[in-house]
Amino acid sequence: MDLPLHVLIISSLIKIVVVVHLLLIGVMAMILAERKVSGWIQDRHGPNRVGPWGILQPIADGIKFLLKEDLIPDHVDKPIYLLAPAIILVPALVTCGVVPFGSSITISGYEIPLQIADINIGVLYILAITSLGVYGVVLGAWASNNKYSLLGGLRSSAQMISYELTLGLSLIGVLMLSSSLSLRDIAIQQGGYPWTWNFLIHFPAFLAFTTAAFAETNRLPFDLAEAEQELVGGYHTEYSSMKFAMYFMAEYMHMIVGSAVAVTLFLGGWQFFGLEKIGGPFWSGIISFGIFFTKTAFFLFVFIWVRWTLPRFRYDQLMNLGWKFLLPIALTTIVVTGTVWAFTQSKLLVAILNVVAAAIVVAIVATTLVMTREPEPVDDRGVLSFTEESSS
Amino acid sequence: MALQYYLILSALLFTIGVIGVLIRRNAIIIFMCIELMLNAANLAFVAIGRELGDASGQIFVFFVMTVAAAEVAIGLAIIVSVFRHRETINIDEINTMKG
Amino acid sequence: MAEQILFIIFGILAVGSAICVIAFRNPIHSALALVLTFFSLAGLFISLGAYFVAAVQVIVYAGAIMVLFLFVIMLLNLGRLQTTRQINKAKVFAVIVGILLAAEAIYIGIKAYDGTAVSPAQGESQAVGAAITSEQLNRISEIESTYHLDRTEINSTYVPEVSEQKSTVETLTASEANLLIAKLQGEMGKPDRIGTILFTKFLLPFEVTSLVLLAALIGVIVLVKREDTDTAA
Numbered sequence: 053m054d055l056p057l058h059v060l061i062i063s064s065l066i067k068i069v070v071v072v073h074l075l076l077i078g079v080m081a082m083i084l085a086e087r088k089v090s091g092w093i094q095d096r097h098g099p100n101r102v103g104p105w106g107i108l109q110p111i112a113d114g115i116k117f118l119l120k121e122d123l124i125p126d127h128v129d130k131p132i133y134l135l136a137p138a139i140i141l142v143p144a145l146v147t148c149g150v151v152p153f154g155s156s157i158t159i160s161g162y163e164i165p166l167q168i169a170d171i172n173i174g175v176l177y178i179l180a181i182t183s184l185g186v187y188g189v190v191l192g193a194w195a196s197n198n199k200y201s202l203l204g205g206l207r208s209s210a211q212m213i214s215y216e217l218t219l220g221l222s223l224i225g226v227l228m229l230s231s232s233l234s235l236r237d238i239a240i241q242q243g244g245y246p247w248t249w250n251f252l253i254h255f256p257a258f259l260a261f262t263t264a265a266f267a268e269t270n271r272l273p274f275d276l277a278e279a280e281q282e283l284v285g286g287y288h289t290e291y292s293s294m295k296f297a298m299y300f301m302a303e304y305m306h307m308i309v310g311s312a313v314a315v316t317l318f319l320g321g322w323q324f325f326g327l328e329k330i331g332g333p334f335w336s337g338i339i340s341f342g343i344f345f346t347k348t349a350f351f352l353f354v355f356i357w358v359r360w361t362l363p364r365f366r367y368d369q370l371m372n373l374g375w376k377f378l379l380p381i382a383l384t385t386i387v388v389t390g391t392v393w394a395f396t397q398s399k400l401l402v403a404i405l406n407v408v409a410a411a412i413v414v415a416i417v418a419t420t421l422v423m424t425r426e427p428e429p430v431d432d433r434g435v436l437s438f439t440e441e442s443s444s
Numbered sequence: 445m446a447l448q449y450y451l452i453l454s455a456l457l458f459t460i461g462v463i464g465v466l467i468r469r470n471a472i473i474i475f476m477c478i479e480l481m482l483n484a485a486n487l488a489f490v491a492i493g494r495e496l497g498d499a500s501g502q503i504f505v506f507f508v509m510t511v512a513a514a515e516v517a518i519g520l521a522i523i524v525s526v527f528r529h530r531e532t533i534n535i536d537e538i539n540t541m542k543g
Numbered sequence: 544m545a546e547q548i549l550f551i552i553f554g555i556l557a558v559g560s561a562i563c564v565i566a567f568r569n570p571i572h573s574a575l576a577l578v579l580t581f582f583s584l585a586g587l588f589i590s591l592g593a594y595f596v597a598a599v600q601v602i603v604y605a606g607a608i609m610v611l612f613l614f615v616i617m618l619l620n621l622g623r624l625q626t627t628r629q630i631n632k633a634k635v636f637a638v639i640v641g642i643l644l645a646a647e648a649i650y651i652g653i654k655a656y657d658g659t660a661v662s663p664a665q666g667e668s669q670a671v672g673a674a675i676t677s678e679q680l681n682r683i684s685e686i687e688s689t690y691h692l693d694r695t696e697i698n699s700t701y702v703p704e705v706s707e708q709k710s711t712v713e714t715l716t717a718s719e720a721n722l723l724i725a726k727l728q729g730e731m732g733k734p735d736r737i738g739t740i741l742f743t744k745f746l747l748p749f750e751v752t753s754l755v756l757l758a759a760l761i762g763v764i765v766l767v768k769r770e771d772t773d774t775a776a
Contacts, residue, residue: 132571172733176598183606187578190613194571202617209614213607220602233734450591451652453554457561457580459645464565466637472570472616476577479608480561483584486600490593497686497724502596502737503745509603510752514759516608520615521766527619 055162063164071148071168079304080110086356093360117297125196125290132195137291137298140188143181144305150174151312152236153344154322157337166322166337167236174235175227178313179220182268185306186212189270189277192299193287204286207367208270208277214374215267215274221382222260225389225406226250226317229399235313239321251318253403256410257385258318260378265310266358267374269303273362276370311351312344319347376417384409450491457484471523471533475516482512549590556583570616578609595734675713679720683712686727701726 055063084099084107091098099106124133154166171177186209193205229250230238242249251258267274278286288299315321322340324347329336365373388409392402457480464477486505493501527533556579563576581604588597687694698711701723709715715723741749 129569129571132575171594173594173598176595176602176734180598180601180606183602183610186606186610187613190610190617191571191575194613194617202620206614206617209610209617213610213614216606231735448653449550449554450587452649453550453557453587455645455648455652456558458648459641460558460561460565462644463637463641466641467634468565470570472612473565473573476564476573476612479604480564480577480580483581483604486596487584487587490588490591490596494591494593499737499740500744502593503741505593505596506599506737506741507745507748507752509599511755513603513608514755516611517759517763518766520611521763524615524619525766533619 055164059162059164063162064168067164067166067168068149071153072145075145075148075305075308076301078308079301080114082304082307082352082356083110083113085352086359089353089356090360093357114297117294117300120293122293122295127197128290129195129197132191133290134295136188136192136195137295137302138188139191140185140302141298141305143184143188144302144309147178147181147309148312150177150235151309151316152239152321153312154337154341158333163333165236166341170234170236173233175223175233175238175317178235179216179223182219183212183216185268185302188299188302189287192291193277196287196290198290200283201287201289204277204283204289208287211267211274211276211370211374214371215264215378218260218374218378218382219264219268221379221386222254222257222264223317224382225254225257225385225402228386228389228393229253229402235316235321239316239323242320242323244320244323244326246320246324248399249318249320253399254318254385254389254406255403256381256406258314260382260385261318262314263373263378265314266355267370269306269310269355271303271307271355272359273364274370275364276367307352307355308348311348311355314351315344315347319351372421376421377414380413380417381410384413447491447495451488454484454488454491457481457487469534469536471526471535471538474535475519475523479512479516482508546590549586553583553586553590556580557587571613574609574612574616577612578605581605581609595737675715675717675720679717679724680712682724683720683727686724692727697723697727 087109088098088106099109102108102112124130149168150171152165152167152170156163156165158164189208189212190205193201193208196202226238227233230241232238232241238250246252270277275286277283278288283289288296291299322344324343327339327343330339385406388405389402392398392405461477461481461484464480465474468474468477486508489501489504489508491501493499493504523533526538530538532538560576560579560583564573564580567573567576581600585597585600585605588594588600683697686692687697694712702709702712702715709719712720712723
């Protein structure tokens, strides 16, 4: 694996360029896919005017964004207002530096791993970088100097802090069994068969992680920071043209990177029934990338599917879900995985007990919530009165 | 890289924190300066730990961070409740114990 | 070389942004400058080989603590408070005290540490080809016990990296042993090494820390909770 320095530098540069462009193309593809899938879900055609089957729609969108008037309102805090869209893009871009998107390619005798950097604190790095995503939203919201934006920013910061906890804690079980923080090691250890992948062994943690990842991308059903029916546009109300486009792109980049990370940690990365070993040292790398790509695409489809299926959470529901369900589930998986692994070293037992324990926890929490729920406010005519309810 | 440079940097950061605590009147900024001082100490811990070939320095940083997190939570809660009572967090105006 | 460059870049960034923290008038700008300081400190930790601490620095400070600060500043809407800038005697005095303190601390940093405690890896020079000393063997077994390493593991993985033909610690020469010690120490920033001593040597402090966090949790709830639940914010 030890490459000569010049090969290392050249291959790393090529990988960086390719990955960044793949991400940008991925964003374009996602914009189209989102519209097409939403059209399909809502039983309509979706974009079909620009180019054959509307596949040039993202380009039309991009041109529109570029040509719109770039407005900077008078009342904004200018330096931060300009910085915020960049701040939200950067974490999404740098996260993919540690994600392994394939096994390795052998070119003229050099075995080049399909990963920009395999660092020994990979998972921590990802958690650290994702935790910075909130700055773009919060700073943009604050700098806009607009009530709606500020409310969006407040919601977003509370939401991100709450769900980041779950995001980090749900990974502990996985890390315990893999005893490595390197994403490549974790992916390899899962092997090629779906029943040995982490999502089955740590099923509750997988659910918690996925939900938290949804929340981190600020998409429906977690788009309370945006919530156009309540807050106009939330944190990006005052943004227009390319600055808005950067927020827009960042959302899709976070989705793509989040899916890639989830695939690596829970769905076996680039492995599938040994398919990744077919072909020579060159083609197996390409095939493994294809497998990784397919898995990520499936995950992205789930993202879109969920968005167009579920309505937005109310704020108190969001906080209840995060603190009263997901966090206890994540904590339970840590306890269960640790205990079982210390005594039996049986992955099957870990898988079963994790699900059982999570089910028990959910049952307990749900019962407690139902028992302590206050009766719905009903006025004397027996009609539910929807009073302003400030949530904590 | 010699240890001295890290210690000097740490001393500088610590001093900036001290000056900040002394000259600023905004409770939140003072609080941030305290964080800065803690971080300066962390840098010294890690640098000396490296020099001695002992990971205990890093463990101490870990503990400092945990305590800092707890301290920030409490401190910000105090600031919020003071602001609710007084509508200000200027420490020159918060100089009586009576609410 | 790489360490020098990293130190210069991140050192200047850290000091510059720290000055910005106390110089900016708007709390939000100060908070952002502080985030930058924390980042540059994380960079310095990486240049010191403390990868785990660097990652935790970003997660805890930049990701959690500063977001909390921003949240409170935005909640109280402090960015709009106009603070008057006055230079009074107290401030001049504070700056003088600060400069004196800095001078003192720097002096102590340079003088008090004369380099005698330098680890054996960089210690006195030995004759080329001399056999491994008992001091070095002691140091290696000390490292073994701290990190729960196995002598066979060291022999099989680390010794060949130092000297290709050899496979046991005892056969190394003194200079090779120094390399080995340096290599073993270089591993200490890795998360598994940190975890090992955190959960053995420092287990009790670790548990006590959890109590501190619990106390903070309860304290915050008591402090911020209002009497009437209807208007809870």
